[in-house]
Structure formats: structure tokens, C-alpha cells
Amino acid sequence: MSDTENEATDEAVAPETEVAAVAPPADDQVPAAAKGGRRFLIAGNWKLNAGGTDGCDLALAVARTAADHEETEVVVAPPFTAIAAVSNELYNKKSDVAVAAQNLYFEESGAFTGEVSASMLRIAGATWAIIGHSERRQLFGETDEAVLKKVIAANAGGLKCIVCVGETLDQREAGQTIAVIERQVEAFASELAKSGGDGVIAYEPVWAIGTGKVASPEDAQEVHAAIRGMLAKVDADFSQQTRILYGGSVKANNAEGLLSQRDIDGALVGGASLEADNFGKIIQIAAKLARQG
Ligand code: PEP
Numbered sequence: 001m002s003d004t005e006n007e008a009t010d011e012a013v014a015p016e017t018e019v020a021a022v023a024p025p026a027d028d029q030v031p032a033a034a035k036g037g038r039r040f041l042i043a044g045n046w047k048l049n050a051g052g053t054d055g056c057d058l059a060l061a062v063a064r065t066a067a068d069h070e071e072t073e074v075v076v077a078p079p080f081t082a083i084a085a086v087s088n089e090l091y092n093k094k095s096d097v098a099v100a101a102q103n104l105y106f107e108e109s110g111a112f113t114g115e116v117s118a119s120m121l122r123i124a125g126a127t128w129a130i131i132g133h134s135e136r137r138q139l140f141g142e143t144d145e146a147v148l149k150k151v152i153a154a155n156a157g158g159l160k161c162i163v164c165v166g167e168t169l170d171q172r173e174a175g176q177t178i179a180v181i182e183r184q185v186e187a188f189a190s191e192l193a194k195s196g197g198d199g200v201i202a203y204e205p206v207w208a209i210g211t212g213k214v215a216s217p218e219d220a221q222e223v224h225a226a227i228r229g230m231l232a233k234v235d236a237d238f239s240q241q242t243r244i245l246y247g248g249s250v251k252a253n254n255a256e257g258l259l260s261q262r263d264i265d266g267a268l269v270g271g272a273s274l275e276a277d278n279f280g281k282i283i284q285i286a287a288k289l290a291r292q293g
Helices: 053-067 080-092 118-124 134-139 144-157 169-173 177-193 217-232 236-241 255-259 276-292
Strands: 041-045 073-077 098-101 128-131 160-165 200-203 243-247 266-269
Touching (some): 041 128, 041 200, 041 243, 041 276, 053 073, 053 276, 080 098, 118 144, 144 160, 144 177, 160 177, 200 217, 217 243, 217 255, 255 266
Parallel strands (some): 041 266, 073 098, 098 128, 128 160, 200 243, 243 266
8 A cells, every 4th residue: 555545544733823933943042062063852752642632731741841951952743633732832831842743745735635744734833744754664654765755845845854764673683784774864865965954864773663672872873873974975064964863762761871872863752752751851861961062
């Protein structure tokens, strides 16, 4: 089945609200971190959870922690149904926590039942989009070609991208990790470069997502360094500016070792992002490391 046929039917309610006018925080208004000035980014992927008022409560709890730790940039990714409400809540609280969609469709409009476009997501208040998550690749047949189209659509629609890459356990055990990641990165890197360093890559080994099996900091760093090398083939500045997040069973108790690595610029957090305390501690750890420089 095609990606379109498989898409979830939870379409965002995209009211024309004041949220549409909310601009992402200006990059020159935030403290720079170590690692070449790349600011830590901690993003919470709520997946198919917290799609109603519970999402608003969670976002406000995250916003409270984030307000005291401005060294860390924070993004939350609710389901489509909660993007407008969560964006409104954060806007009303003057929070810098940004909102991401977990997916988008690459067409702008038309006969694509159940789909949501980049501009609709912007109207609802999202400023980011997660693209190519392994659950979309594996469960919904999303291809490298579709990922590229979505990055193009996000760029055109004014959404910043968090593009996910990662190998399966079989691929890792067969020694194919770097080759797989290279194929995935090469599919979209030139397009991501057009967003002038605003684009983000998340390295998420599939075997680590939702399993409790986290990559060792050293193994993760090795892949992150390799990804940065792949980006350098497109452009040296782009390679240095682009933040590369690690994702896969990140929790408060393993975040510090990962975030201390030279090429790990943050985390994409699934399960632990649904727990405000756990997610808040990850934000705090990133802020502490940023202050240490
Ligand atoms: C994710 O969904 O992107 C993820 C990393 O999930 P978890 O943290 O639960 O492994």
C-alpha cells in the first residue's frame, strides 16, 4: 500500500487563530552552547498519545521546566488533533517551547483524504515536523523518496525538519549500519541544506526505539560523527551547523552520557517524553552540559 493509503485519519483541526502569527524564537535571542555553537535540542515525540486536553497539561508542565533552562531548545510533537490546542496554550503562556507535527503530507492541497499539509500545520501553530520516523518507514511504508518529498514540502511551507534515520538490528548485526544511514541521509541531505542549518537529523537505531535498549554513548557517537561526515560532502558549514539528535530509549538516567558526546546535539525522546518529570530532567541535563561548555 502507498504511504497515502496508510496515513492515519486523525486530521488536525486547523483553526485560523492568532497562533498562525507565532514565529519561532529568533536564534540570536538564545544562549549558544558548546559544540560549535549548536544549541541542545530536546524533542518529545508523543506518538499516538496525549491527543486531547491531556496534551495541553503535559505541554504546560514541559513549558515550566523549559522556562528555567533556556540553554536547551525544547520541542513537543503532539498528535495532529492536539497541535492547535497545545500551540495556543504555549502561546498564551509566552513559552518558547515549540510544537512539531509527527508527520506531514507532501502535497499542499487536493483529493488526499486524511492528509495534512505543511501550511495547514503552520496555521495550527506547528513550526517543526518530524519526518521519516522509523515507525512511519516500517509500519506505513514510507520510502526515502517520500521522505525527500516531505522535506521539500516542509521547507516550502516554513516548517523546520527533524529527519529520522536508523538501522534495524539485522542491519547492525550484518555490519550495514553506516551504509544504511548513508543511503537514508543522501536521500534528503541536499534538500535539508537549503534550510540553512535549521534542519535537524535524528539518529534513531530501530532496535533502540521503545525497547529500553539504548545505544552506548560511544556507539552512538560513532554514527553521529559519520553522519556529520556525510553532511560535509554537501557543505562544510551545513555539516557543522546541523544538529544531530540521538533517539532510542533516552531517559533521565542515560541522557548525560549520550549528550556529553561531541556530535550528539540533543535527543528525540518517545516514551519518557510522556512523563513530564523524566522529560524535564533530560532538559535540565542538557542545560547543565551547555553551561559547562
Ligand atoms: C521515538 O519514538 O522517536 C523514540 C525514540 O522512542 P523511545 O524514546 O520510546 O525509544
